[in-house]
Amino acid sequence: MIGRFLAAIGSFLIDKVLGRIGFVTRSFINLLGRAPGAWRRPALISEQIHFIGNYSMLIILVSGLFVGMVLALQGYYTLSQFGASEKLGQLVALSLLRELGPVVTALLFAGRAGTSLTAEIGLMKAGEQLSAMEMMAVNPIQRVLAPRFWGGVIAMPVLATVFSAVGVIGGYLVGVQLIGVDAGAFWSQMQGNIDVRHDVLNGVIKSVIFGVAVTFTALFQGYEAQPTPEGVSRATTRTVVIASLMVLALDFIMTALMFNT
Amino acid sequence: MSNLVEIRDLHFSYGDRPILSNLSMDFPRGKLIAVMGGSGSGKTTVLRLIGGQIRAQRGTVSVAGQVVNKLDTEGLYRLRRKMGMLFQFGALFTDLTVFENVAFPLREHTDLPEEVLRDLVLLRLNAVGLRNAAQLKPNEISGGMARRVALARAVALDPKLIMYDEPFAGLDPISMGVTANLIRNLNDALGSTSILVSHDVDETFHIADYVYFLSAGKIVAQGTPDEMRNSTDPYVRQFVHAEPDGPVPFHYPGKSLADDLGLGGKR
Numbered sequence: 182m183i184g185r186f187l188a189a190i191g192s193f194l195i196d197k198v199l200g201r202i203g204f205v206t207r208s209f210i211n212l213l214g215r216a217p218g219a220w221r222r223p224a225l226i227s228e229q230i231h232f233i234g235n236y237s238m239l240i241i242l243v244s245g246l247f248v249g250m251v252l253a254l255q256g257y258y259t260l261s262q263f264g265a266s267e268k269l270g271q272l273v274a275l276s277l278l279r280e281l282g283p284v285v286t287a288l289l290f291a292g293r294a295g296t297s298l299t300a301e302i303g304l305m306k307a308g309e310q311l312s313a314m315e316m317m318a319v320n321p322i323q324r325v326l327a328p329r330f331w332g333g334v335i336a337m338p339v340l341a342t343v344f345s346a347v348g349v350i351g352g353y354l355v356g357v358q359l360i361g362v363d364a365g366a367f368w369s370q371m372q373g374n375i376d377v378r379h380d381v382l383n384g385v386i387k388s389v390i391f392g393v394a395v396t397f398t399a400l401f402q403g404y405e406a407q408p409t410p411e412g413v414s415r416a417t418t419r420t421v422v423i424a425s426l427m428v429l430a431l432d433f434i435m436t437a438l439m440f441n442t
Numbered sequence: 443m444s445n446l447v448e449i450r451d452l453h454f455s456y457g458d459r460p461i462l463s464n465l466s467m468d469f470p471r472g473k474l475i476a477v478m479g480g481s482g483s484g485k486t487t488v489l490r491l492i493g494g495q496i497r498a499q500r501g502t503v504s505v506a507g508q509v510v511n512k513l514d515t516e517g518l519y520r521l522r523r524k525m526g527m528l529f530q531f532g533a534l535f536t537d538l539t540v541f542e543n544v545a546f547p548l549r550e551h552t553d554l555p556e557e558v559l560r561d562l563v564l565l566r567l568n569a570v571g572l573r574n575a576a577q578l579k580p581n582e583i584s585g586g587m588a589r590r591v592a593l594a595r596a597v598a599l600d601p602k603l604i605m606y607d608e609p610f611a612g613l614d615p616i617s618m619g620v621t622a623n624l625i626r627n628l629n630d631a632l633g634s635t636s637i638l639v640s641h642d643v644d645e646t647f648h649i650a651d652y653v654y655f656l657s658a659g660k661i662v663a664q665g666t667p668d669e670m671r672n673s674t675d676p677y678v679r680q681f682v683h684a685e686p687d688g689p690v691p692f693h694y695p696g697k698s699l700a701d702d703l704g705l706g707g708k709r
Contacts (some may be wrong), residue, residue: 189513217450305535308533309529310534311534312529313527315495316493317522317550317595318522319546319547325606
């Protein structure tokens with residue numbers, strides 16, 4: 182009885198868990214192997230950067246502005262209790278560059294661009310467009326997935342940068358214009374306490390890795406979706422859930438590695 | 443070799459469910475061969491095996507002397523450049539115009555100058571009567587027109603083998619007749635070999651040179667369309683004359699109605 186129970190657990194772990202991890206890893210390596218070939222057709226990549234990046238811009242701009250404004254409000258409330266309200270610029274900028282810029286952008290990116298990628302690929306599969314491509318001796322991973330992968334990986338850090346920049350402006354509007362923190366202190370504290378390599382570059386590295394994770398998840402879910410309306414719908418939902426959890430987990434790991442001193 | 447495609451002792455199953463068993467078929471060069479049968483008889487599976495989208499567990503599928511189920515990915519892609527396939531609902535790329543759909547295989551596999559490519563695409567579209575629809579998107583044309591665009595795309599690279607998966611499904615009688623004539627004419631004009639999977643008896647018999655009838659993954663009859671029309675085989679008769687009952691039962695197999703209603707003395 183116990184032996185059978187253990188065998189069932191072992192079988193589940195090997196077949197379902199390890200098998201799935203192996204399959205996903207192999208798919209990721211396959212995509213990475215095909216990805217450089219996509220640069221032979223840069224027009225396809227720039228089209229995807231436009232599609233993925235440009236269409237996500239509005240939600241990024243609005244969210245960045247409000248996140249920056251809220252940061253300034255909450256930050257001022259806490260800092261003023263210690264008489265350190267001139268540190269507001271530093272707090273807003275560091276929070277955005279290190280964490281909120283990359284993380285919130287990646288979460289919004291998963292919801293806006295990730296779902297659209299999954300649905301697009303899933304519907305192409307359901308409409309036999311990917312099979313048609315294969316029958317025309319064109320590899321859909323190289324022709325369809327790889328340009329979208331680059332589009333997402335390139336667009337993500339740009340969007341995160343825009344998010345942080347607009348967030349800083351939002352913080353300035355609330356902190357300086359509304360609350361009345363000294364403008365000189367706001368900007369000079371920010372300038373003096375932010376390190377380009379340690380803060381800005383690490384934030385960019387985070388956003389590139391989030392871009393890889395979210396875009397691959399979205400493409401993989403679309404490519405492996407059941408070719409039915411229900412299958413595409415489930416795959417789209419899975420993209421948001423898995424990509425968001427991956428972003429949060431990866432953020433913890435990278436923060437621990439990057440900012441552990 | 444007179445046969446472009448040969449299938450020998452083919453066995454294919456999805457898991458434990460057998461789809462095709464001990465199948466042997468010949469597809470001679472230059473001919474239009476139809477594969478007919480009811481839904482679930484394994485017709486489309488035959489096409490997918492020939493195109494290398496799935497691999498047989500046993501037996502061989504050879505195209506132009508190459509064994510498809512033994513080729514690696516690169517070899518398979520090289521072979522597919524000699525093939526064209528028309529999918530059931532066209533499978534056009536919905537983000538591209540009609541022109542770009544037909545240009546797609548040419549752009550992917552050739553380095554033709556733009557003006558030569560343009561002329562080639564327009565000639566292909568002219569052959570299917572849709573030259574003036576070149577700038578429309580797939581969602582702006584009818585199902586029959588989409589099928590014709592897909593046909594122009596399938597023959598864009600002058601394939602040696604053209605496969606048609608249910609090309610008449612869902613078409614009105616005019617579009618059906620137009621599509622059928624196009625399939626025949628393109629086969630003859632290009633000197634290709636065509637495999638037509640269909641369950642539309644009239645149109646298929648009108649254009650095919652030879653017909654295979656499949657049922658439950660096995661060949662149950664074969665011959666010219668005239669031989670099939672006059673066949674006394676019960677399956678062919680039921681299929682050709684659209685009889686509701688016969689070797690293919692009307693009722694899905696299982697318990698009898700009496701059992702389900704609790705009649706006949708047993709509870």
